[in-house]
Amino acid sequence: MTLDYKPNIVLANDREYKVVGTRPVRHDGADKVTGLARYSADLNLPGMLYGKVLRSPHAHARINSIDTARAAALPGVRAIVTGADIVEPTGRASDLAEGAMINFKFLSNNIMAQDKALYKGHAIAAVAAVNAHVAEEALALIDVDYAVLPPVMHASDAMADGATLVHERLAALNTPATRAGGVLDDDDAAAGTNIANHFEFNMGSLDDGFAAAEIIVERSVQTSAVHQGYIEPHSGTAMWHDDGSLTIWSSSQGHFTVRDHTARLVGVPVSSVKAIPMEIGGGFGAKLAVYMEPLAALLARKCHAPVKVSMNRTEVFEATGPTSGTEIYCKIGATSDGKITAADVQMIFEAGAFPGSPVPGAANCVLAAYDIANTHIEGYDIVVNRPKTAAYRAPGSPAAAYCVEVALDELAEKLGIDPIDLRLMNSAKEGTRRPTGPLTPKVGYVETLEASKAHPHYTAPKDGKYRGRGFAAGFWGNNTGPSAAVAVVAPDGKVSLTEGSPDIGGTRASIAQQFAEVLGIPVEDVNPQIGDTDSIGFTSNTGGSSVTFKTGFAAYTAAQDVKQQMMSRAARIWEVTEDDVVFEDGVFTHRADDQLRLTFQQLAARQVPTGGPIVGRGGVNPGGAGPAIACHIVDVEVDVDTGKVEIIRYTAIQDAGKAIHPSYVEGQIQGGVVQGIGWALNEEYYINDQGHMVNSSFLDYRMPVSLDLPMIDTVIVEVDNPNHPYGVRGVGEVPIVPPMAAIANAIYDAIGVRLTVLPMNPGNVLEALWAKDGS
Amino acid sequence: MADVWIPPQMQRIVGTPERVQADGATVRQVINALETLHPGLKDLLYDAETDDVTPGLAVIVDGEVSQLGLIERVGPDSEMHFLPAIGGGA
Numbered sequence: 001m002t003l004d005y006k007p008n009i010v011l012a013n014d015r016e017y018k019v020v021g022t023r024p025v026r027h028d029g030a031d032k033v034t035g036l037a038r039y040s041a042d043l044n045l046p047g048m049l050y051g052k053v054l055r056s057p058h059a060h061a062r063i064n065s066i067d068t069a070r071a072a073a074l075p076g077v078r079a080i081v082t083g084a085d086i087v088e089p090t091g092r093a094s095d096l097a098e099g100a101m102i103n104f105k106f107l108s109n110n111i112m113a114q115d116k117a118l119y120k121g122h123a124i125a126a127v128a129a130v131n132a133h134v135a136e137e138a139l140a141l142i143d144v145d146y147a148v149l150p151p152v153m154h155a156s157d158a159m160a161d162g163a164t165l166v167h168e169r170l171a172a173l174n175t176p177a178t179r180a181g182g183v184l185d186d187d188d189a190a191a192g193t194n195i196a197n198h199f200e201f202n203m204g205s206l207d208d209g210f211a212a213a214e215i216i217v218e219r220s221v222q223t224s225a226v227h228q229g230y231i232e233p234h235s236g237t238a239m240w241h242d243d244g245s246l247t248i249w250s251s252s253q254g255h256f257t258v259r260d261h262t263a264r265l266v267g268v269p270v271s272s273v274k275a276i277p278m279e280i281g282g283g284f285g286a287k288l289a290v291y292m293e294p295l296a297a298l299l300a301r302k303c304h305a306p307v308k309v310s311m312n313r314t315e316v317f318e319a320t321g322p323t324s325g326t327e328i329y330c331k332i333g334a335t336s337d338g339k340i341t342a343a344d345v346q347m348i349f350e351a352g353a354f355p356g357s358p359v360p361g362a363a364n365c366v367l368a369a370y371d372i373a374n375t376h377i378e379g380y381d382i383v384v385n386r387p388k389t390a391a392y393r394a395p396g397s398p399a400a401a402y403c404v405e406v407a408l409d410e411l412a413e414k415l416g417i418d419p420i421d422l423r424l425m426n427s428a429k430e431g432t433r434r435p436t437g438p439l440t441p442k443v444g445y446v447e448t449l450e451a452s453k454a455h456p457h458y459t460a461p462k463d464g465k466y467r468g469r470g471f472a473a474g475f476w477g478n479n480t481g482p483s484a485a486v487a488v489v490a491p492d493g494k495v496s497l498t499e500g501s502p503d504i505g506g507t508r509a510s511i512a513q514q515f516a517e518v519l520g521i522p523v524e525d526v527n528p529q530i531g532d533t534d535s536i537g538f539t540s541n542t543g544g545s546s547v548t549f550k551t552g553f554a555a556y557t558a559a560q561d562v563k564q565q566m567m568s569r570a571a572r573i574w575e576v577t578e579d580d581v582v583f584e585d586g587v588f589t590h591r592a593d594d595q596l597r598l599t600f601q602q603l604a605a606r607q608v609p610t611g612g613p614i615v616g617r618g619g620v621n622p623g624g625a626g627p628a629i630a631c632h633i634v635d636v637e638v639d640v641d642t643g644k645v646e647i648i649r650y651t652a653i654q655d656a657g658k659a660i661h662p663s664y665v666e667g668q669i670q671g672g673v674v675q676g677i678g679w680a681l682n683e684e685y686y687i688n689d690q691g692h693m694v695n696s697s698f699l700d701y702r703m704p705v706s707l708d709l710p711m712i713d714t715v716i717v718e719v720d721n722p723n724h725p726y727g728v729r730g731v732g733e734v735p736i737v738p739p740m741a742a743i744a745n746a747i748y749d750a751i752g753v754r755l756t757v758l759p760m761n762p763g764n765v766l767e768a769l770w771a772k773d774g775s
Numbered sequence: 776m777a778d779v780w781i782p783p784q785m786q787r788i789v790g791t792p793e794r795v796q797a798d799g800a801t802v803r804q805v806i807n808a809l810e811t812l813h814p815g816l817k818d819l820l821y822d823a824e825t826d827d828v829t830p831g832l833a834v835i836v837d838g839e840v841s842q843l844g845l846i847e848r849v850g851p852d853s854e855m856h857f858l859p860a861i862g863g864g865a
Contacts, residue, residue, distance in 0.1 A: 360859035437780045437856040621842040
């Protein structure tokens with residue numbers, strides 16, 4: 001059956017709500033479109049100084065000495081910091097609240113180099129001056145004596161015997177427990193390595209699985225490092241107070257992380273640091289890390305004045321974290337009727353200059369959507385002389401899916417089975433054991449695949465020569481973590497809702513909706529705001545597609561607390577017990593006497609004389625985030641003379657659990673797709689033979705703009721997550737997983753060539769065409 | 776007894792089978808029981824300095840990533856996994 005779809009629709013579950021599932025105007029919308037919203041670099045304080053960072057011109061060099069005397073003598077210069085000023089903790093690992101691991105020694109060394117510059121753009125020193133021009137001038141007066149070393153830029157080179165070592169004392173760590181690497185003890189005679197981690201997962205028997213296969217497909221792919229490309233560069237402002245406390249203003253994906261990491265690197269207790277979140281102009285994972293804030297704090301402490309340090313676009317490209325370049329191989333076997341019997345995946349991820357690529361995420365996701373009895377997954381985390389990678393939307397999963405989903409397309413072709421049918425035949429379901437071990441929770445893999453197959457796009461005619469259609473699926477596990485929300489009821493019945501999660505995707509609205517739903521009040525009566533680290537309980541990062549799940553849960557809990565307190569007040573006013581009070585649709589009534597009736601607003605007006613202000617609180621650490629699945633259908637047209645690939649039509653189908661605010665779910669899907677299209681067709685870190693990025697501007701680093709793209713149609717499938725009051729599962733990351741494979745499969749359908757290297761830019765497409773033609 | 780799945784690398788380092796049956800009502804108790812059965816495992820699973828599960832390691836109990844770490848309840852028929860934790864990005 002073909003369904004009569006219209007663009008951007010919701011295939012809703014059968015749960016009906018009054019506020020949840022609607023599309024109100026976002027609370028912060030007016031400020032953002034009128035320019036009133038304040039981002040990091042908008043902050044200006046009396047007496048504020050401006051910081052600039054001196055960065056390494058070499059991809060790999062030993063720092064023999066740094067002489068700051070000439071710079072310090074420049075009029076207007078107030079402070080200079082180098083690696084000698086930053087706390088360099090031990091190399092032991094610590095947990096981020098979200099579950100990701102951090103090694104503070106490496107974090108410190110990344111923010112400011114110590115004995116070696118490990119990539120071009122690595123911070124060497126920072127200056128604070130009366131204005132940015134004087135600070136820039138001072139940078140040129142800092143004398144650094146470098147001993148230039150040969151860089152190692154690619155994982156294959158870094159893994160070779162006798163390779164140049166990025167860190168002479170990096171320990172080879174071979175357990176999942178120590179994936180982010182570490183440094184050998186001084187008395188450990190073991191040799192250093194560039195292989196920071198190597199791990200594997202086994203399930204069943206590969207030999208048996210491939211022996212049972214009648215058709216086997218092997219595929220190798222390569223992907224380039226790409227950047228998240230957020231509009232707002234990193235910026236941080238710091239001011240010390242006379243009592244020794246520190247205030248930081250910055251935009252981030254977690255101001256508690258800003259607080260905790262800065263405190264650690266400047267050597268003060270976390271209670272001495274207040275991090276104030278500014279509006280964020282995009283993060284996509286990269287603003288989980290701190291860069292500017294500790295430098296601003298160190299400079300501000302030296303010159304006893306507030307200091308703002310901001311990056312320019314080149315610094316963002318060269319000194320923050322892109323995602324990894326990868327080399328991935330897979331081998332998949334199936335019976336002639338389409339049952340996959342075995343899958344073997346090997347993944348090599350470049351971590352950048354410090355350990356910690358997203359290869360574990362790739363391992364967790366790469367085969368998770370499928371029910372395969374015999375699997376082997378192997379991952380390598382490799383350090384190279386590039387900027388330290390950071391998270392980027394579903395970290396690790398897009399590159400992994402590019403390999404496996406292309407291989408599944410080949411398998412379907414060889415089997416003569418429809419690509420969606422092949423996936424349906426092998427789809428994981430609730431209770432399926434994943435290749436990494438745990439059982440699959442409830443999720444809508446099958447429902448999403450079925451919705452894809454029923455979509456008219458999938459069977460629409462492909463008009464025109466060199467046009468092709470591709471399909472791919474993607475998986476992301478989603479994350480959760482601790483979160484807090486506090487609600488203050490005003491006398492007029494409005495509610496101020498303070499939450500701990502920075503809003504990077506419309507979550508003020510989606511969280512306020514969950515709050516309003518409980519109390520039966522209009523979402524416009526809720527004023528959501530992000531609290532600083534002194535004003536709200538610890539909240540883990542805005543990452544892992546977690547906020548609508550975890551902070552929505554916190555808001556739901558705070559609303560329940562408000563409701564309970566107000567029922568108590570109503571009981572007090574009516575001189576009855578709380579059990580006699582019923583609350584429905586924003587109205588409190590007496591169970592047996594419908595003349596006793598108070599609206600939420602009427603009761604709010606009487607809160608003070610009936611017991612004082614009503615403050616609801618929610619502090620949660622919920623489990624069960626629930627995984628996400630996305631299926632994409634794309635039509636392309638290939639210009640065989642120029643190699644240019646044009647996206648003609650794109651439809652993204654995704655399980656959202658419950659779309660609290662469908663417009664923002666659609667926005668997340670469309671944003672992820674667009675980033676994936678850029679990753680697929682254009683984007684790459686173009687590195688010369690000195691290890692320098694030569695396209696570090698938006699002019700040369702080609703990201704898609706609206707003129708490059710058709711409307712991205714979306715279909716939201718709702719399969720409840722049973723672990724959330726409204727059935728939410730995260731939606732922000734998984735839409736970036738399928739595009740590369742879907743587009744590669746569409747190109748194959750159009751011109752009969754498998755593109756196995758990203759980006760599939762005109763040059764690579766033409767080379768593949770010429771290779772096919774033997775010319 | 777809980778059914779504990781040991782990651783392949785730990786199997787090799789400590790010499791355990793893929794799955795180990797271990798007693799315990801909490802993750803902490805299970806780790807202690809594992810150490811008795813297979814000395815060396817606790818060093819890989821437990822961080823004494825923070826009195827917590829080793830940084831970077833996620834504990835999955837009955838299919839859900841634990842948010843409570845060592846104090847997470849474990850049932851007599853629970854299934855446990857230790858996997859590398861992953862951070863997110865959107």
